Amino acid sequence: MGPGAEEGLLTEEKDCTEVKIHGESSFWSRKEEMVWGGAIFMLTALNIACRNILPVSAVVMSDEFNWDKSQTGLVLSSFYWGYPTTQVLSGYLSDRFGGDQVSTIAAMGWSVQTVLFPYFVYAFDGKTSQLTFLAVMRIIFGMTEAFHFPTIASITTMKVQKERRTFFYTAVGAGTSVGSIVSGSLCSFLLVKYGWKINFYLFGALSFLWAVLMRVILMRKRCLHPCKTIRKRQQGEVTTWKTWKIFLKHRAFWAMIFASFCNSYAWHLLFNWLPTFFTEKFPDEQGWVFNVVPWLVGMPTVVISGYIADRMIAKGISRTTTRKVLQTLASLPYTTTMFFIGHMNCYSTALSAISFAFAMEGIGSAAVYANNQDLAPTHAGAVYGFMNSISAIPGFLGVYISGHIMDYFNSWSIVFSITGSITFTGWFVFMLFGTGEKIA
16 A cells, blocks of 8 residues: 555445545545446456457358367467466455556557457468467467456445445446447458458457546546555455465355356356357357347346345345345356257257346356455455456366367267256355355
8 A cells, every 4th residue: 555545534344444535535426436337347348359259250260270179179268278377466456556557557468469369370381380379379368358357346345335336346247248249249240241350450459449548538637536445554454365364264265266166167168169059050040149149138137136236235135145046046047058058959949048048147247256245345356366267267178178079079968068067066055155244
């Protein structure tokens, strides 16, 4: 914290010591929440859009460069080899220096890499050299993109009033659905009309521009409070090793981590392989439909779930009950769909089923994914970073292994059944050991 961290009028909360700077609360006003929330929502959408370009383009690129599914899986999954490595660092930096600083600097990094990606695809003649370099580049890309989401967790606990945090977090997080919808529809259209490279140029340039605008308008001019929260320096505010030992010894902490890991397994698998599944199983259908509809249906539930969670808590329902009820509504329908989707031969039925699964899964945004705010309200950025690091492991293992399963068994039902089993296990563990009570 800065030298002025102990100055100002102090007002106590259960999970934070708030400081008033020049007579103003360090928490945002409603207007500031809307402005900053809109800016972060857009940056979240662009983050996901840049990530989504390659999965949408994977079929066309694999045909052009003669990649089999194992090789395609290598390129897709390599993103997640880098993704876990910077999550905790991002949370720590966000808690210390402000999520606005971290997220915008990182955004300029991953946007430049997005623009440059097509150039490097053609930089090598041999397939082995090409795949190796692309894998390394995607690892670095994953490391850079990973900075974004821990900043949201940090900003939410530092700048948003406690009674509105879940809604703010889920509303901003709905940018993931918007990013998938826009990139899925627009990329599918541009892919057919102009080729796959245009998508990298477009979304990379938009991301860079938006990050610069955030720094110039919301940060450099300081027309609103910066995201860095000034707090009274006190024991427990810094995420020390002593604090981590408290977390690591608590079963509720690991229940949250494990449930997030299992949910992420399904999310990463569908995010990367769903376009290929529909393209192969229903080759006559339009890509912009199956790349858009599931995400479009899922977006409202992400936002609504945050409102529902805050209302349940406001009415006196415990945070533990709230998180577990919402996690059940999210996980069980999602799990059931996974066991049946691979056996469906009717396009409309398969699309309806996966859309329903996405809609229910969106409710989980206010469940286990928001649980870090309950367990560690003053360490949310660092804890979210750790949780997201572990949750990224299925990104490289699950996505890559699924490619091998398809090469050897040519069975989507096996891939999806494994996914259903994993998500059910995560739900079961969270029901047994999860809690909404503060740990540290």
